[in-house]
Amino acid sequence: MKIARTAALLTVAGLAPLAAMATPLTAGIEPAQAAPTMAASGATVVVADTSSVQKLDPDVVTNFLDFQALGLIYDQLVQYNSKLQLVPDLATSWSYSNGGKVLTFQLRHGVHFDDGSLFTSADVVASLQRAVNPKTGDASASFLANVKTIVAAGPYAVKFLLSRPDTSVLNGLTSVNLSIMPTKAIAAGTLAKQPDGTGPFEFVSWSPGNSFVMQANPHYWGGKVKIGEVKVETIPSEQSIASAVEAGTVQVGLLTQPQVADHLPKSVRVDKVLDLTYRALMLQDRKGPLANLDNRLAIACAVDRQQVLEDSVFGQGQVVGPVPLGPFASKPVSAVCPAPNLASAKRYLKKAGDPNGFSFTAMTSTALDPTSSAQATVAQANLAKVGIKMHIQNLAGDAYIQDWLKGKFQAAFAWNGADPNPYTMYGRYFGTGANLGVPAGYGSAQLEKLLLQGDTATSAGAQRATWAQFSRALTSQAVWIWLFTAYDYAAVSPTVHGFSLQPTNSTSLYSLRTATVS
Amino acid sequence: MTRRRPGFLTGLWLNPAGRAGCVLVGLVVVGGLLAAVGATPYNAQLQNPLTTLKGPSLSHPFGTDQFGRDLLSLVLEGLWVSLKIAFLAVAIAGVAGTLAGIIAGYLGRWTSALIMRVTDMLFAIPAILLALAIVTALGPGALDSALAIGVGYVPIFVRVVRGPVLSLRTAGYVQAGRVLGFSSTRLLFRHILPNVAGTVAVQASLALAWSVLAEASLSFLGLGPPPPTASLGEMVSQSSSLASQAWWTLAAPSVAIVVAVIGFNFLGDGLRDVFDPRSRTALAA
Numbered sequence: 001m002k003i004a005r006t007a008a009l010l011t012v013a014g015l016a017p018l019a020a021m022a023t024p025l026t027a028g029i030e031p032a033q034a035a036p037t038m039a040a041s042g043a044t045v046v047v048a049d050t051s052s053v054q055k056l057d058p059d060v061v062t063n064f065l066d067f068q069a070l071g072l073i074y075d076q077l078v079q080y081n082s083k084l085q086l087v088p089d090l091a092t093s094w095s096y097s098n099g100g101k102v103l104t105f106q107l108r109h110g111v112h113f114d115d116g117s118l119f120t121s122a123d124v125v126a127s128l129q130r131a132v133n134p135k136t137g138d139a140s141a142s143f144l145a146n147v148k149t150i151v152a153a154g155p156y157a158v159k160f161l162l163s164r165p166d167t168s169v170l171n172g173l174t175s176v177n178l179s180i181m182p183t184k185a186i187a188a189g190t191l192a193k194q195p196d197g198t199g200p201f202e203f204v205s206w207s208p209g210n211s212f213v214m215q216a217n218p219h220y221w222g223g224k225v226k227i228g229e230v231k232v233e234t235i236p237s238e239q240s241i242a243s244a245v246e247a248g249t250v251q252v253g254l255l256t257q258p259q260v261a262d263h264l265p266k267s268v269r270v271d272k273v274l275d276l277t278y279r280a281l282m283l284q285d286r287k288g289p290l291a292n293l294d295n296r297l298a299i300a301c302a303v304d305r306q307q308v309l310e311d312s313v314f315g316q317g318q319v320v321g322p323v324p325l326g327p328f329a330s331k332p333v334s335a336v337c338p339a340p341n342l343a344s345a346k347r348y349l350k351k352a353g354d355p356n357g358f359s360f361t362a363m364t365s366t367a368l369d370p371t372s373s374a375q376a377t378v379a380q381a382n383l384a385k386v387g388i389k390m391h392i393q394n395l396a397g398d399a400y401i402q403d404w405l406k407g408k409f410q411a412a413f414a415w416n417g418a419d420p421n422p423y424t425m426y427g428r429y430f431g432t433g434a435n436l437g438v439p440a441g442y443g444s445a446q447l448e449k450l451l452l453q454g455d456t457a458t459s460a461g462a463q464r465a466t467w468a469q470f471s472r473a474l475t476s477q478a479v480w481i482w483l484f485t486a487y488d489y490a491a492v493s494p495t496v497h498g499f500s501l502q503p504t505n506s507t508s509l510y511s512l513r514t515a516t517v518s
Numbered sequence: 519m520t521r522r523r524p525g526f527l528t529g530l531w532l533n534p535a536g537r538a539g540c541v542l543v544g545l546v547v548v549g550g551l552l553a554a555v556g557a558t559p560y561n562a563q564l565q566n567p568l569t570t571l572k573g574p575s576l577s578h579p580f581g582t583d584q585f586g587r588d589l590l591s592l593v594l595e596g597l598w599v600s601l602k603i604a605f606l607a608v609a610i611a612g613v614a615g616t617l618a619g620i621i622a623g624y625l626g627r628w629t630s631a632l633i634m635r636v637t638d639m640l641f642a643i644p645a646i647l648l649a650l651a652i653v654t655a656l657g658p659g660a661l662d663s664a665l666a667i668g669v670g671y672v673p674i675f676v677r678v679v680r681g682p683v684l685s686l687r688t689a690g691y692v693q694a695g696r697v698l699g700f701s702s703t704r705l706l707f708r709h710i711l712p713n714v715a716g717t718v719a720v721q722a723s724l725a726l727a728w729s730v731l732a733e734a735s736l737s738f739l740g741l742g743p744p745p746p747t748a749s750l751g752e753m754v755s756q757s758s759s760l761a762s763q764a765w766w767t768l769a770a771p772s773v774a775i776v777v778a779v780i781g782f783n784f785l786g787d788g789l790r791d792v793f794d795p796r797s798r799t800a801l802a803a
Contacts, residue, residue, distance in 0.1 A: 239759045263762040307567055311585050366740065373756065377585060377745055381565045384746075394658070394740045 042216060042228030043517035045496060047509060048241045048250040051368055051397055052234035053212040056203075057192040058179040059131055059138040062401055063368070064277075064415070067176045067506035068254075069212050069232050072513065073114075074179035074197035077105055077124065078170055082502060084276075084326075084420045086170055090119065090180055090198065100165030107156040111221040113182040114195075114202040121152035126183040142428035142435045143172025168455050171424040176506060200225045200513045210234055226516040230509075238370055242268075245491040251517070252499060253491035254508060256370055258316040261489035269492040273501040274317065274485065276418040278324045279375060281362065281481040283411050284441035289360055290410060294352035296478035301337035301345035302386045303379050309484040312374035317486030322474045323422050323467060324485040327460075330471035336478065345386045357387025362411035364392060365400035369415040375483065376413050407438040417506055418485075422467050423455040430479075442479045529792040536788020539723075542781025546774075550598035558591035563746045571764045581766035583757070589770045595748035597774055603664045603743075604729035608722050610668030615675020616718055620706055622676065623683025634680070637673040645670030649732055653741045660743045667732045671725050678721050682714045716793030720786050727782035734775050750775050 051065040058070045077091040091105040111119035128150050131138040146166040153159045160169065172178065185196045195203040200222060201214035212232040216225040233250070235241045238260045244250035245268050255261050261270050281303070289295045305319040321330025332338040337345075349355055362379075364372040376392045383390050390411070395403065403409050419425045429440035430447040437443055450473060454466040475482070488508065490501050498515040501508050530536040552558060566586035574581045580589035622633040640648070645667075652666035686692060687710070695705050736742045737751025745752070750771040757767035 237758060239761070257759050259763060260759050307565075310567060311565075311570065314584075370759075373745075374584065378565065380746060381563060381585070384563075392744045394744065 042226055043495075044229040044231060045227050045251045045512065045515070045517060046231045046233055046249065047252045047254065047512075048233050048235045048244055049254045050234070050236055050238060050241070050366075050370055052209050053206060053232060054208075054398055054401065055192070056195050056206060058176050058181070058195070058197075059136050059191075061176065062139050062405065063397070064417070064505050064508075065232065065254075067417075068509045069214070070179070070195060070197075071176050071199070071507055072201040072214055072230060072509055073195045073199045073203055074176060074181070075111075075199050076175065076179055077173045080174050080420075080502070080504060080507065082500070084503060086174070089174075090124075094170070096165070100167075101162045103160040103162060103166075103169065104153065105158050105160075107158065108221060109156055111198050112219045113185075113198055114217065115182055115185065117182050117184055119180070119182075119198055120155045121158045122155075123180055123183050124158045125150050125152055126186050127180045128178065130181070130186050131178055138177055139436065140172060140175045140177030140428065142431060142433065143169065143175060143178060143424060145427065145431065145433055165456060168421045168423040168427070171419055171421040201230055204229070222513065225513065227512060230512060236367065242491055245493055248493065248495075250491075251493040251496050252509075252512075255489040255491060256313070256486070258314045258487065258489065261491065264491050267494060269494060271490040271492055271499065271501050272487045273503050274325070275488045275505050276325055276420070276485065276503050277505045278320055278416055278418055278485045279312075279369070279371070279483040280414050280416060281375075281379065281411055281483060282409075282414045282439065282441065283478070283480055284407060284409060285479070286407070286441060288410060289352075289354065289358040292352045292354075293477060294348040295354060295358060297336055298345040298348035298352065298386060299383065299388065300334060300475070300478040300481050301341045301348060302388060303382050303481055303483075304340040305333070305481075305483050306339075307382070308375050308378045309486070311378045312371040313484070313486045317484045319483070320485045321482050322426070322471045322480075324418055324482075326420050328422050328464060328467035330468070330475070330482075333482065334475040335472040336476055340382065342386055349386060349388075355387075357383075357389060359389040359391065360410045361391040361393050362413060363395055363400060363403065363409045364413045365395050365397050367397035368400060369413070371486070372413045372415070379413075404439050407441060412439075418504070422470065423451055426470075427451055427455070430474075440479075442477070444473075444477075446473055526792060530788050533788045533791045535784045536792065539781055539783070539785030539788050542777055543785050546597055546778045546781055547601065549594045549774075550601045553591075553594040553598040558588075558594050560588035560591045562587060562591035562595045562748055564588075571760070571767070573764070574766055580770040581764070583753075583767050584760060584764075589766065592748050592753060593750070593770050593774045596750040596753060596771060597778065599660065599743060599747055600730050600733050600750055600775075600778065603660055603667065603733045604726050606661070606664035607667035607671065607729045607732075608725045610665060611671035611675055611725060612718060612722050614668075615672040616679050616711075616714075618672070619676040619679025620683050620710060620714070623680040624687050624702070624706055624710065626684075626687075630680070633676065637676045640670075640673040643670075645728070646732055646735055649736060650739070650741065653736055658736075658741050658744055660747065663733055663736055663742055666736070667729050670732070671728065674725065675718070675721060678717055679714050682717055683710055686710050686713055716789070720790045720793060723782050723786035723789055727779045727786065730775065730778045730782065 049065050051063060053066050053069050054063045055061050055066055058074050061067060075090045077089055078086050079089040081087045090108050092108050094105045096103055107121055130136050132141050132144050146163045147160050148163050149161040151159050181191055182196055185191050200217055200220045202217045204213040204215050206212050214230045216228050238255050238257050241253040242260050242264055245253040246265060264270055283290045283296055285291055309315055309317055309319055319333055321333035323330045349357060362376060364376050366373050380390045404412060428434050428436045430443060431451045432448050450466060450470040454463060454470060457463040457466050488501050488505055492499050495518050496515055500511050502510050569582045569586040570584055572578055572582045578588050580593060583589055618633050622630040648670040649666040652669060653662050656662040692705055692709060695709055734751035737749035738755045742749045742752055753771035761768045
């Protein structure tokens with residue numbers, strides 16, 4: 001099985017202001033353990049986002065901010081660097097043998113978890129066995145679909161026995177969903193309330209809907225952490241986040257709206273990066289008008305992706321297909337109507353037997369993606385031109401995620417995580433045994449075959465050809481409507497040095513591991 | 519020497535607050551009606567990529583938004599939606615509250631105690647919070663918003679109606695009606711209700727102002743009618759991130775809300791003065 005990497009689906013639309021107004025429904029969580037032996041020192045960095053940390057168990061998170069925050073507490077076996085190259089993390093090296101069917105990792109020595117226990121191969125085995133256990137509900141379990149067994153080969157080596165040669169498993173292992181956790185905590189079942197990793201920060205407290213606090217891990221294997229405390233706060237409006245950075249009460253503000261980032265004073269540094277993540281209008285295929293291919297194609301032809309990009313993020317990004325960027329980027333962005341074509345849309349509607357259009361509901365969550373409301377407004381107007389009536393349902397962040405995971409929607413404006421490897425990105429949605437097949441809303445033997453073919457292709461030419469075919473298959477069936485990829489922005493206080501965004505949204509805060517505060 | 523007391527409308531116009539209220543509410547109502555009959559300068563939902571974020575001009579007096587839509591047309595549509603919701607909410611609150619108020623005031627004893635304790639409980643919850651809870655449960659929409667807002671204002675009507683009814687029930691003409699064998703229903707609705715109508719009218723005008731504000735608040739929080747229905751609160755919410763580069767996108771819906779709220783408040787003040795016998799005497803003097 002394989003999964004997509006940063007699971008992050010995070011989509012859109014909702015009631016962020018309510019989240020700020022509401023008193024948390026559950027009490028904040030404080031650590032059960034005593035404070036670390038060495039007191040944390042250094043300044044506090046407050047990170048603000050419109051979203052809030054939703055869950056603490058790294059295996060089940062799907063919200064971008066959850067990935068970002070827990071990514072500072074947990075390590076994985078391998079990680080991406082800023083150029084999206086795989087680099088060592090808890091594994092110092094890896095190698096394939098037996099015709100690519102055995103993948104062996106050498107592990108880092110002298111690493112301790114926050115609870116003080118020593119990191120060994122037993123923790124890797126226990127963590128990844130937990131991830132693939134269906135009862136866990138790991139959002140990235142599919143990434144390990146081709147792993148038959150994981151065995152310890154001594155205290156500091158593990159072997160993955162694969163059902164077939166598989167290189168994408170390495171991409172998958174970068175996901176926070178496949179973090180390494182201590183065997184003891186897994187057995188105790190405490191990870192949903194007490195994060196316990198080997199990363200540069202350790203968990204302090206969590207107030208649902210409000211804040212998530214971490215302090216420097218004095219035992220971090222990567223050297224002394226310069227920042228004493230990181231506090232992730234929820235501020236429901238990006239304008240307010242910008243004001244807070246300007247006022248100095250927030251040091252790093254995570255933004256998606258260029259109109260906010262562009263109007264920050266010069267004293268505030270703005271970091272921006274074209275993100276791999278993409279926005280899409282996900283369509284469910286199980287019932288109602290969207291089960292009809294021609295109706296879906298009518299939507300694909302009626303939506304003006306460029307206008308959606310222009311009006312929602314002021315053109316700061318690019319219209320993309322299923323594979324947004326990189327060597328396998330979808331070109332053209334869609335096999336059907338790469339540019340809006342109302343005449344074609346009407347033809348498809350007529351062919352579908354709905355010449356006057358049809359109605360459906362699309363959910364958004366502005367708490368999760370502040371641009372989603374604008375995306376929906378543009379698409380609604382586009383679709384109305386051919387008689388398709390799209391109702392917009394804006395949900396709070398947690399409600400959106402729950403409905404998304406259960407596939408309880410007709411359509412959803414989604415902000416989905418991505419990966420340089422298309423198999424990693426879509427295996428979890430459309431691959432064999434895809435663990436996100438329910439929200440994907442679509443499956444076919446052709447897609448499964450192409451995913452397998454792309455993952456096992458040995459030459460660059462064959463890979464390109466297969467992924468191009470895969471993109472065509474997705475867009476010719478209008479499985480979803482892929483919209484655009486956009487820049488992520490961070491408003492950074494001048495007191496913070498060395499912070500930069502990463503091209504995968506789920507690792508946006510990664511550079512806080514080495515950043516300093518003056 | 520005394521002059522003849524002015525009529526209701528004349529009295530309202532002679533009152534400065536009433537006059538200001540009439541003018542402002544007139545503007546709002548006329549604007550809303552223009553949208554209702556489709557007489558806006560542009561199709562409010564018409565997006566135009568060539569005219570995004572244009573400042574106020576002769577062709578677009580309020581400017582355009584990030585989708586190139588004419589803000590004047592959107593504001594007029596938003597006003598119409600606000601007025602519909604506000605009037606419906608006040609109708610719900612007014613009818614339910616007045617009925618409960620006159621029953622509580624007239625029947626007294628345990629009926630009054632029961633109604634007033636329920637009223638106290640509702641009073642303990644801020645109206646906007648109650649509206650938030652109800653609309654969250656029912657889902658966003660114009661009718662749901664009206665119901666949510668209306669329920670929150672029922673207790674106020676109960677209170678303001680019950681007080682006068684308590685004194686009216688012992689008035690001579692009510693006692694006389696009882697002696698003549700009039701039914702309670704007849705006494706309540708033919709003799710007592712007309713005498714508290716002025717109080718209800720004043721309260722209704724003030725409640726309209728609160729309702730416009732509450733509707734805008736719900737829409738601002740994303741709990742108002744969903745797009746493409748225009749909503750002033752949602753326009754404010756959407757434009758907050760654009761304020762520094764396109765102030766008019768924030769100013770247009772904000773000013774519309776302010777005018778509507780102040781207008782209904784002034785009108786309420788004017789009505790209160792007109793219905794107050796002492797003020798009417800002063801006007802006539």
